Amino acid sequence: MSILYLEEHSSCSNYISDFCSSFKHYILNKGRFLYSKEKGYHCILFMLHGKISVSIDSQRYILEKNTSIFIPLHSAYQISTLLDSTFIISYFDKPIDLCEKTALESLKFTEPEPCNTSPVLKLKEPFELFLSSLELYLKEGASCKHFHAIKQKEMFFIFRYFYTRNEVYSFFKTIISRDLDFKSTVLQNYSNVTSVKELAEKCNYSLSSFNRCFKDNFNESPSIWLQTQKIKHIKIKLNNKNISFSQIINEFNFSSPSHFTVFCRKHLHLTPSEYRKSLR
Template sequence: MELLYPQEHLNCYNYEKGDRPAIEPINLFKNETFTIDTIENKVVVVRKGTLDFSFGEYLNRHLTVGQMIILPAGFQLIAKALDDTEFVILRIRTHIELCDRFALEQLLLEKTDKDDFNDIGILESNEVMTEFLDSLIKHIKAGLRCYHFYEIKIKELLFLLRAYYHKKDLLYFFYPLLSNNLSFSNFILQNYHQVRTVKELAELTNYSLSGFEKHFKKVFGVSASQWMKSQRAKIIYHDINNGNKTFKEISFHHGFTSPAHFNDFCKSYFGATPGQIRKRKFSPKEKGSVASSGGR
């Protein structure tokens, strides 16, 4: 069906006219690349083709038809189409709730000592999810791009995940976002990249430094300084392996006092110099993981 009164929609204040709409269908030709921003949590779903993607310590991973991942705030994703590819970005700009009677944190009750969360939790689209996405894309192509419509559809996505997926699968999918205090952890994920030190991060939360460190360890299970170092390392690892930045540019961007200091950090944290890391990017042993000396 045709969208009625298209000019009224287009002229509406709530019409999504920006370059970062809440829901964004993307079409890439083979070998074309695309960079996804770092601001908020987002779900990425492939509708056609195969997407080669890298973010954090994960390098050159593949997402194929019907597969979806969640990309945490604070991480930039670089994607390349291995075929003509279609995918959808759903930007989640509010607190994530599967439903008002089931908090996301409750998924942690499904966790056992045998679970291994060292890989990306890829979720497969089922019949319900495929129908939802087909309908969503149809409306967007017709020109229905209201902010409130997008907000409702993202809530519907979360309800459908709650209704039609096993809790264990959802645990793996949402695990990068999960903690015992989701509002606190979401704030940290969205803001840590703006600061250099634990003290600066504590100031953003309005905690005292000692109170912040105590609360942070309770929520994340590690000290704030350890966690920030780990997150910084993942982003550095990503920058070394993706894009055309020189090592000098990466070193300056991440606040190292000199190239030698940057070199020492990489050798200490990854067990290799920046040059060695970039050179062996496509080695099977290197794909998709940060060195075990501290990358997780």
């Protein structure tokens, strides 16, 4: 069976041209190597047939049929085929979660059982069925980014529906544990962004995950917190009379002097000039 009108689909602007949210199908003969060219993405490797060796940041793992391994963002990895092998790699820049029940950060206080610390995961029947159909789609050239995004959502649902919390934690622990450094990451990046969405991207979170994790750590919404920080820093700038109003307007991305004045009236209850006069 072949995809109908493939040429029409492949000419669409939504046809995948990068690794941001996609699956790639690999068929390699024995003795071949694959190196990490796309370090800006997390990877999940699903082994379909054969046998391979995967080295991740100097750690070596053997994968055979119906096993999988997670390769975190920025990892240096090398794949070498010990037998003729077929596998699929899912590339994504942040874990997908559709609700708080499926979010990976909900597992951050889970500790792996001593018998379940291997990063290599045995694929269960739901994944075997999922990968069988996915392989067909990829072979036939199904590369619409919307289609791949839907399949990645399905992939994460399978993890949360058919694997224990302990199994999921053990598999993704390298990115789940990073939440312990969430506050420091926010504090390092918040002054360089203009929106909550941009801050979430800087911290490598989906927006929904970021909002939940932020409230857990800071006890308020990120939008309110960012606004409070902005007000605090503007007051610091206004306190320094050597800094002009135009400099403040440019630094904090106000659209005009009147926009800046409205902001100060609302949050400082004074115009910028009145605020400075009050310091005398």
